Amino acid sequence: MKSLKIKLDGIPIKIRLTLWYLLLAGMVVLLSGLYEYIQFQRSLYSSVDQSLEISVSQALSNIDMANGLPAFQNTENQPTASKMLLQSEFTIRILSPEGKVLESIGDKVLNAATDSLSAGYQTIQKDDLYRVLTQPIQDTDGQIVGWLQAVQSLEVIEETLGNMRTKLLLVLPVILLLTGLGGVFLANRTLRPIDQITRTAAEIGASDLSHRISYQGSQDEIGRLAQTFDSMLSRLEAAFKRERRFTGDAAHELRTPLTVLKGQLDVTLSKPRKKTEYESTLQALGEQVDRLIRLSNALLFLSRSDQKQLSWEPGSINLADLLDPIVEQILPLALERNLTVRTNIPAGLLVYGDTDHLIRLFLNLLDNAVKYTPKEGDIVLHAEEVPSGVRLEISNSGDGIPQEHIQHLFERFYRVESDRSSGTGGTGLGLAIAREIVLLHQGEIFVESEPGQGTKFIVLLPQPT
Numbered sequence: 001m002k003s004l005k006i007k008l009d010g011i012p013i014k015i016r017l018t019l020w021y022l023l024l025a026g027m028v029v030l031l032s033g034l035y036e037y038i039q040f041q042r043s044l045y046s047s048v049d050q051s052l053e054i055s056v057s058q059a060l061s062n063i064d065m066a067n068g069l070p071a072f073q074n075t076e077n078q079p080t081a082s083k084m085l086l087q088s089e090f091t092i093r094i095l096s097p098e099g100k101v102l103e104s105i106g107d108k109v110l111n112a113a114t115d116s117l118s119a120g121y122q123t124i125q126k127d128d129l130y131r132v133l134t135q136p137i138q139d140t141d142g143q144i145v146g147w148l149q150a151v152q153s154l155e156v157i158e159e160t161l162g163n164m165r166t167k168l169l170l171v172l173p174v175i176l177l178l179t180g181l182g183g184v185f186l187a188n189r190t191l192r193p194i195d196q197i198t199r200t201a202a203e204i205g206a207s208d209l210s211h212r213i214s215y216q217g218s219q220d221e222i223g224r225l226a227q228t229f230d231s232m233l234s235r236l237e238a239a240f241k242r243e244r245r246f247t248g249d250a251a252h253e254l255r256t257p258l259t260v261l262k263g264q265l266d267v268t269l270s271k272p273r274k275k276t277e278y279e280s281t282l283q284a285l286g287e288q289v290d291r292l293i294r295l296s297n298a299l300l301f302l303s304r305s306d307q308k309q310l311s312w313e314p315g316s317i318n319l320a321d322l323l324d325p326i327v328e329q330i331l332p333l334a335l336e337r338n339l340t341v342r343t344n345i346p347a348g349l350l351v352y353g354d355t356d357h358l359i360r361l362f363l364n365l366l367d368n369a370v371k372y373t374p375k376e377g378d379i380v381l382h383a384e385e386v387p388s389g390v391r392l393e394i395s396n397s398g399d400g401i402p403q404e405h406i407q408h409l410f411e412r413f414y415r416v417e418s419d420r421s422s423g424t425g426g427t428g429l430g431l432a433i434a435r436e437i438v439l440l441h442q443g444e445i446f447v448e449s450e451p452g453q454g455t456k457f458i459v460l461l462p463q464p465t
């Protein structure tokens with residue numbers, strides 16, 4: 001069995017399908033032919049048996065005793081059924097109790113006596129094949145005085161059955177041949193799209209993911225396979241594009257502070273300077289270095305998140321306790337810009353998460369709120385319990401974010417054009433990181449923004465169970 005399996009493994013599906021198809025069809029044809037044959041044989045035999053029975057029962061009523069032995073009354077008065085049968089290869093005869101043939105009418109198809117004498121049907125082979133029905137002839141005392149036998153040659157029936165067998169044996173290979181051809185045709189037709197998929201897949205290289213199978217056939221399993229393959233290619237293409245853009249953006253973001261650093265260094269070193277000038281240059285250089293550190297930290301975080309290597313030490317966290325120090329931290333910056341910061345966090349409200357990641361999340365969102373709220377604006381922090389967990393809203397006044405940017409805000413390096421040149425020092429990675437953190441918590445983050453009203457970031461986090 002094992003070696004058969006190994007051998008089959010190397011055979012193309014097309015041939016395997018056809019072979020299975022052939023095997024099943026062959027078995028069905030063979031079994032149904034066999035069934036028909038047996039049914040036919042039975043019906044022929046039973047019609048012979050019926051005729052024999054009728055003849056015997058009619059003949060029995062036409063028997064008399066002559067010289068102590070049974071004999072037919074008058075052959076002219078033979079029962080009609082027997083007469084009819086006598087035209088075919090049929091014999092009706094009387095035997096002595098010992099089995100000696102005393103009298104016989106008909107074709108004398110079987111001259112010899114049967115081997116055993118007992119009431120009932122027998123099929124015997126003597127030169128030819130015969131069907132015999134034997135009945136005892138009894139006198140008035142119930143004594144067996146002889147036997148009556150109706151004998152029918154089965155030659156014609158056997159010939160008919162033989163013909164049928166030959167026909168079946170001739171038809172079977174023809175049917176198998178036709179089935180085989182049909183199987184090859186069907187297998188070819190069914191598997192052709194798979195060949196197409198294989199060819200397309202072979203043509204696709206990593207540098208060119210724009211190929212598609214674009215299958216036009218019916219929407220069956222293969223149609224769906226082709227579609228799934230196409231959509232997988234689309235996803236891969238999009239992922240490759242994203243990856244390329246990300247590398248390009250990262251290189252660009254790294255180059256900007258480095259160029260500024262180099263420029264400031266060159267200018268400062270171009271001639272001797274006063275101590276205060278060196279100090280202010282170093283301070284400016286320090287800011288660029290901070291920016292580079294922030295950027296590389298953000299990139300490191302995203303890369304760890306992509307590789308599912310972020311640390312994850314979740315626990316039950318009191319939201320007010322977590323947010324208070326973060327608000328404290330951003331307050332000086334907010335005051336610098338005359339912003340009003342209001343918080344409404346119910347005491348004792350708990351979330352389930354990782355403290356370090358949640359601090360980073362809210363720091364990013366609050367830092368953005370401070371950066372992007374116009375001077376003298378408002379920032380409101382509101383939290384409440386909802387059926388799905390805890391809902392936290394960070395709203396700020398301002399012009400709002402134009403609708404066309406909303407869907408891209410959480411993409412890496414995405415920045416609203418007008419904010420790019422605003423000198424906020426942002427990298428465009430803050431919201432992408434926020435999103436990764438929320439997803440890590442199996443929460444949700446989204447943004448609502450009303451033109452001229454302001455912006456609201458909404459975070460849904462799970463509660464401890």
Ligand code: ADP
Binds near residue numbers: 368398420
């Ligand atoms: P950045 O480092 O530029 O702040 P983010 O990913 O944090 O990057 O934010 C992406 C963009 O979303 C920002 O450039 C800004 O245009 C917009 N944005 C983020 N937060 C706010 C906010 N609270 N109000 C208005 N715009 C915002």
